[in-house]
Amino acid sequence: MKQNGGFINPPAIKRSLRDPYGDWWDKQERRNFGEPVHEDNDVLGVFSTEPYTHARPLKAFLSFGTFVLTTLGVCAVVYQYYPDKPSTARTFPDGLAAELGGPTALPVSSDIFMQHIQS
Secondary structure, three states: OOOOOOOOOOOOOOHHHOOOOOOOOEOOOOEOOOOOOOOOHHHHOOOOOOOOOOOOHHHHHHHHHHHHHHHHHHHHHHHHHOOOOOOOOOOOOOOOOOOOOOOOOOOOOHHHHHHHHHO
């Protein structure tokens, strides 16, 4: 049993795919006067999203795979030829114990540090 009361439902074709230079009565929506409107007009109208027809899935997968392989190849080349660290880490003969307060200095904990910031 039909649920739409015998309404003539035209084929589900997006209006954005119709000829934009055709002799339409409504040039913006690309439809003629008296033409029945599809029950999914909100999805099939001119202002709905465009159907994706730019690339087939295989071509899109190959393009994405090419991009990933090229990016990883460039990263590998840069990693191979990137120079090492130009200097060594700075060291001190006796360490920095005396400059940091010596062995009797109280270590700073995160609790004391947070109390100092909050006050």
